[in-house]
Amino acid sequence: MKKTSLLKKLILDDEILVMPGAHDALSAKIVELVGFKAVTMGGYAASAASLAKPDVSLLTLTEYVNIARNIVQAVDLPLFVDGDTGHGNVTNVQRTVRVFENAGVAGLFIEDQVFPKRCGHMEGKQIIPTPEMVAKIKAAVDARVDEDLVIMARTDAIATSGMDEAIERGNVYREAGADLIFVEAPTSREDMLTINREMDAPTCAIQIEGGKTPLLTTKELEELGYDVVVYPNATVYATAWALRGLWEGLKRDGSTKQWLDKIIPFDDFNKLVGLDKIRETEAHYYKELLDCLNLKP
16 A cells, blocks of 8 residues: 555544654654654654754745655655645645655645744744645645645634634645644643534644643544644654763763663664664675685575
8 A cells, every 4th residue: 555545544534643753764663663653753853853943934945855755765654744834835735745755755735824933832933824825735735746645734824813713724734635634732622622513524633742731642633633643743852852961971971881771782773773673684785606606605
């Protein structure tokens, strides 16, 4: 099954789809190793990991696509990515869809913030008029070659115009052709329930540690009516915390021995990144040469 078709199926299944975030190919590989069915990468994590900068539209489309392509090549999971505002008007939106689709992603979202956008849980957001966003959604849908490529529409209207406006926009975006709707940053369980009760579309929840939305279990989110939940930022938060502890320990103790029970050992890590498979491939292609030299692979 195509990754796009698989992602769409997982979204429509009765069980909520849990998509942990990745900020690079290695973190995506670990998501796959643990056993999740799909992986996502958001602009917040990608910008933090690549630039050590906040999510304020500094990461370019080309930079983002390069990271996405590396993840696609590293894992067999469907990858869902952040298309920001589409990186411009409808023409830019169509190019955004095409380059991400060519990179092998299974889905992406675009949002109705004014460019340059901000992380959805930051203050000071502004949104574009509904008709402008509808045009972007229609352009995105028309641009995809694979009709199963998932297009999600995100609205940040709660912060600027309130819940009623956000729900109205979500339903309009669904009518415009979006496969999945994401109402960003509800601040209570009651608001989350209202979104799902009044939204005529599959819905996505986001869990940001320290953000505006309550942190609930995946089961609770499923009971509220969500079809998908993403955890886009935990990957960089956890990485930054671990690295700070690692290097503080080295500076303090002059050794990394105290971390031996907290890191993946040398041989296990080599297996994680596929060294054993590379050696098998090399042995296969060099077998004749080695036989001629009376050597064993």
